[in-house]
Amino acid sequence: MGTPSPSGSDLDEAKAFLARHPDLKAIDIILTDYHGIGRGKTIRRHELEALYSTGRGMPASLFGQDVAGDDVEESGLILTDGGGDQVCWPIPGTLGLMPATGRGQVLVSMYHGDGTPLAVEPRHALGRQVARARAAGFEPMGALELEFYLVDRERDANGRYQPARYALTGRQSLNTNTMSVDELDEMSPLFDAIYAGAAELGVPLESLISEYAPGQYELTIRYRDVTRAADDVIIAKRLIRATARRFGMEACFMAKPFGDRSGSGMHLHLSLAGADGVNLFADLPSGELNPLMLHAIGGIRATIADTMLVLAPFLNSWRRFASVVYSPVSDTWGVENRTVAVRVPSGSAKGRHFEHRVAGVDANPYLVAAVTLAGALDGIAQRRDPGPPAEGNSYARARAAHLPRSWLDAIDCFAQSAFAKEALGAELHHSFAAIKRAEWLRLALEVSDAEWELYGFTV
Known part of the structure; x- marks a missing residue:
């Protein structure tokens, strides 16, 4: 008997999907990071039921990365607790076939081992506001x-x-x-x-x-x-x-x-x-x-x-x-x-x-x-x-x-905002601001072709 899914996913959904698609060979599992980018894995057909029964491990440090996928140490999410995995569970109703790729896909959400939601995941931040509304x-x-x-x-x-x-x-x-x-x-x-x-x-x-x-x-x-x-x-x-x-x-x-x-x-x-x-x-x-x-x-x-x-x-x-x-x-x-x-x-x-x-x-x-x-x-x-x-x-x-x-003004305003901290949670608020500041610095140090053309041999 599998572990109860904290996301509310049901093994019967996976079984029905596999029955509808007997020739399917692989499924993409997708965790959405701060930037809206899908991070995850492609699993084989026989692994799908295990995903629904016991979840699948992935590192929480995925939420401490910039848009290029590089770690941002200042986020406070890199190698936390030794960099061990947290558990991802399927989001009910998101399992389907992507005709363009010929693979299945399912969105997943990240939880701690005890089933509590990972505070820094964006979908859980929305979930907290939905719960407040309800x-x-x-x-x-x-x-x-x-x-x-x-x-x-x-x-x-x-x-x-x-x-x-x-x-x-x-x-x-x-x-x-x-x-x-x-x-x-x-x-x-x-x-x-x-x-x-x-x-x-x-x-x-x-x-x-x-x-x-x-x-x-x-x-x-x-x-x-x-x-x-x-x-x-x-x-x-x-x-x-x-x-x-x-x-x-x-x-x-x-x-x-x-x-x-x-x-x-x-x-x-x-x-x-x-x-x-x-x-x-x-x-x-x-x-x-x-x-x-x-x-x-x-x-x-x-x-x-x-x-x-x-x-x-x-x-x-x-x-x-x-x-x-x-x-x-x-x-x-x-x-x-x-x-x-x-x-x-x-x-x-x-x-x-x-x-x-x-x-x-x-x-x-x-x-x-x-x-x-x-x-x-x-x-x-x-x-x-x-x-x-x-x-x-x-x-x-x-x-x-x-x-x-400007972007930098927005980073500063967000970082100092009590509202944003309360709305998104202290951990997500801190790490998001740190990652965006690191991205700003990365681009601030990049000299563009337009700058060379405008200033390079003129000023």
Whole structure:
């Protein structure tokens, strides 16, 4: 008899999966690190039942690594307790077949040997905020949108990356083609494969559009409980990457891969339901916005500065804010206004929710959801007034003085933030700040080609 799974996973799920796929030979097991990168192993078919029965060991030091996979000693997570393994358990409902690779895959979560969650794992940080919400009588519901670029493997004559050729015709367009349905048709073989993979993996992908730049697209994902919504992003990004590779192109989830083109965001839609599933953010009978939602927005406005490192975690993330094209870096809110940080979309009064628009697609969805939910819950507890909604173009306003102006400012603000420490837990807060500071230093010492061209033999 196996050890009880602290994640709630069930051996019957593994047995049913293997029975459905008798020719399957291998399964990828994926632990999501601070950077949203999947770390783990590829196991053979006969090992899957053991994963569900007794878990699988992996080092907790994976959470002490930078984006390149190098150890950051200052994180406090390297060789702790001699560097021994902790135990990873499958996340229920995430076991599926990845058609592009021909392998199975399952997300896993890390626990101590006694079954307590590892405090520094991002998914557990979100879990703590979800538990806090449930204790207050709320069920957090959400979805995240994914913007990304499809990039050709061959660079142009100047050595620069360029938009991918269409999967159907092999043609390449350098036009913006915003919301072009013909462009979607030319890329349809790829997206048909992505949708087929999503069906196998249980990810409810919905609308697809061509975005505001050559080669840029957006996929929306169906609304559901916020933890599964974050799982959906992890699975969807891997699905898109793996499928694109099989079509001779690469998917790029940098926030700003091209300096003169639109950045890629990851907008979080969030609401709170009651125990009966009814949306507690629904408009009042008078037609006015619900005070509960307004207090939540007030809490988020009050904490955006503290959370900017989570919303924009890399140097490249901050390039997205150098241009104001649909990339709000502010603490503004408004109704049906895409220039604000927190937008209340139009739509059904019963389905009312807000959209947090600041995070880039490079951010970790578990951490983004954790700090957003924490800010909302604080705002509700403190009955925070969000102030009047912004009217017109918020991009024209100067950035608020209290908001970080750079990646280093964001690191400092986050490191000093009592809110971020409380929202994410002291260990995760410390290690995340230390890793980001190490990444900043690594890049601060790198002299770019642009600097050589601009300054090298001139100054």
